[in-house]
Amino acid sequence: MKKFQPKLILIDVDGTLVDSVPDLAYCVDEMMIQLGMPTRGESRVRHWVGNGVPRLVERALTGDLDLKPSREVFDTAYPIFLELYAENSAIRSSLYDGVKEGLDYLQSKNYLLGCVTNKAEQFTHPLLKSLNIYDYFKIVISGDTLKKKKPDPLPLIHGASFFNIDPKECLMLGDSVSDVKAARAAGFDIICMSYGYNHGNNILDENPDLVIDSMTQLRECL
Secondary structure, eight states, X not given: OOOOXXXXXXXXXXXXXXXXXXXXXXXXXXXXXXXXXOXXXXXXXXXXXXXXXXXXXXXXXXXXXXXXXXXXXXXXXXXXXXXXXHHSSSSSOEEOTTHHHHHHHHHXXXXXXXXXXXXXXXXXXXXXXXXXXXXXXXXXXXXXXXXOXXXXXXXXXXXHHHTTOOGGGEEEEESSHHHHHHHHHHTOEEEEETTSOSTTSOGGGGOOSEEESOGGGHHHHO
C-alpha cells in the first residue's frame, strides 16, 4: 500500500465521513410532494449528491444529473428544500463504519485535520456537531466559505495557506471526482473512499493516489 507523509489532512463530509443521503432524500421527496411532482427516492438521490444543495435541487427537479430546471421552478423549490433540510440535516444521517476510529487515530498521531465540503456552513456545522466530530477539525471550509468550491482547488489551497503548509505536504481524503479534481489542481495527494457518492461511477476510474474501504486503513498508509 502506498505511504503518505502529510502535515495536513483535509477531509470531505458527504460520502466520506457521513452518509447524509437518508436526510437529503427525505427532504427531496418532501419538497417534490409540496410541489406536486413525483418523488425521487433514496437510490436516485444517492447518485446526485456531491456538488452542493443547489445542484441537488436542480437534479431532483429535472430527474437528471446534468439538466437544469427553469429559474421560476428552481426559485420556488429551493427555499422549500432549505427549510426542510434546516430541520432534517442530522436526523437520519450517520457516520460510516470506521470514521470515528480513523479520526481518533489521526488525532492520536497529532495530524492537523481540516474539513472541506461543498455543503453550506448552515448545514455543515450542525451536522458535524450532532455527530460529535466537529472538534476534530482545526478548520471547517464549507461550500459558501469562499467564492469557489470543489472541484475548484481554492478551498484546498485556502486550507493549506491557513496553516502555512505547502500543498505538496497536504492530503485530501474524499470520495468523488470533485475531490480528485480539486486535489490534483491544488497539488495535494488524494485518497478516496470506495463507498462514496461518486454519481454511481467507480472512483478508481478517476485515478486517485489510493482507494481504501475504511478510514481504519489510514494507519496502514500514513
